[in-house]
Amino acid sequence: MRLKPVLVELICLALLVPLVVLIFRVIPDRITAATTAGTLFVLVPLAFMVRRWRQPLKSKSSNRLWWAGVLQFWILFALPILGMRLMFWGTPFEEFTFFGVSGPEWHRLSSRSYLLMTGAIALAGWLSPKIRKAGG
Numbered sequence: 001m002r003l004k005p006v007l008v009e010l011i012c013l014a015l016l017v018p019l020v021v022l023i024f025r026v027i028p029d030r031i032t033a034a035t036t037a038g039t040l041f042v043l044v045p046l047a048f049m050v051r052r053w054r055q056p057l058k059s060k061s062s063n064r065l066w067w068a069g070v071l072q073f074w075i076l077f078a079l080p081i082l083g084m085r086l087m088f089w090g091t092p093f094e095e096f097t098f099f100g101v102s103g104p105e106w107h108r109l110s111s112r113s114y115l116l117m118t119g120a121i122a123l124a125g126w127l128s129p130k131i132r133k134a135g136g
Contacts, residue, residue: 004125005051005052005055006121006122006124006125006128007125009048009121010118010121010122010125012044012048013044013114013117013118013121016040016041016044019040020037020040020041023036023037023040024037030092030093031085031089031090031092034085034093035082035085035086038078038081038082038085039082041077041078041081041082041110041114042074042078042079042082045070045073045074045078045117046074048070048121049067049070049071049074052066052067052070062123062124062125062127062128063124065120065123065124065127066120066121066124066125068120069116069117069118069119069120069121069124070117070120070121072113072116072117073110073113073114073116073117076113077106077109077110077113077114078110080098080106081106081107081110084096084098084103084106093107
């Protein structure tokens, strides 16, 4: 049995959070652990996007929803937070601000964005067969 791509993506996203927690437990240096985790938050959606880009277009509407969900997290949070981690390498995340927003606030907003991305992927996967049946 072959898993649907959206199910694979949702499983990966569900496993990414405990993996990040494990990274923080295994790597004693918080800055290195955070950079490793940030790299995963950039690479996993990037892998999804590359995979999706190579697939034939099945449904324009659900495809737009999928891309909007993934890109909002990747562009607005994953890339900037990793960039901040690298720019402010020696500074604890709690001690810096970027565009007037503190590190912890960036993290809080990115968590919500991650949930939004997960929901958009799930909804796009659910809508895709329904849209195809309706002819759109």
